[in-house]
Amino acid sequence: MIELPQLREGQKIRVFQRLTEGKRERNVPFAGKLLKVRGIGTNQTITVRQNLEGVDVDKIFPTALPTITKIEVIEQVRSLIKGQSVAPKKSKRARKSTKQARSTKQARK
Numbered sequence: 001m002i003e004l005p006q007l008r009e010g011q012k013i014r015v016f017q018r019l020t021e022g023k024r025e026r027n028v029p030f031a032g033k034l035l036k037v038r039g040i041g042t043n044q045t046i047t048v049r050q051n052l053e054g055v056d057v058d059k060i061f062p063t064a065l066p067t068i069t070k071i072e073v074i075e076q077v078r079s080l081i082k083g084q085s086v087a088p089k090k091s092k093r094a095r096k097s098t099k100q101a102r103s104t105k106q107a108r109k
Helices: 092-108
Strands: 012-021 024-038 045-052 055-062 068-075
Touching: 012 045, 012 055, 024 055, 024 068
Parallel strands: none
Antiparallel strands: 012 024, 012 068, 024 045, 045 055
16 A cells, blocks of 8 residues: 555546556556545545546545555645644534633623
8 A cells, every 4th residue: 555645635646657658667647626525444535536628527635545656746726735623614513612711601601
């Protein structure tokens, strides 16, 4: 398995995949926008969209695929460039519980 950079949706990335044609082997790049990152560890997959001659092509790559030689980030997401982390959205239940915890703390004061 290869070393993965920090992958976030919206980044422009280039995935190099090793292809064998007869006796020859070559690395074929697939560059595009990262749409989705799913799973953890060996079950992780990434979805990349590339625009080829006006037609959008989506490819799903399992990150543990042995033919993937390298994944490089071409362009970062703006929030990652500034050093701000993009926090995942909380569920409605989690938002309510934090709101209730804050109101009880304020009532105690």
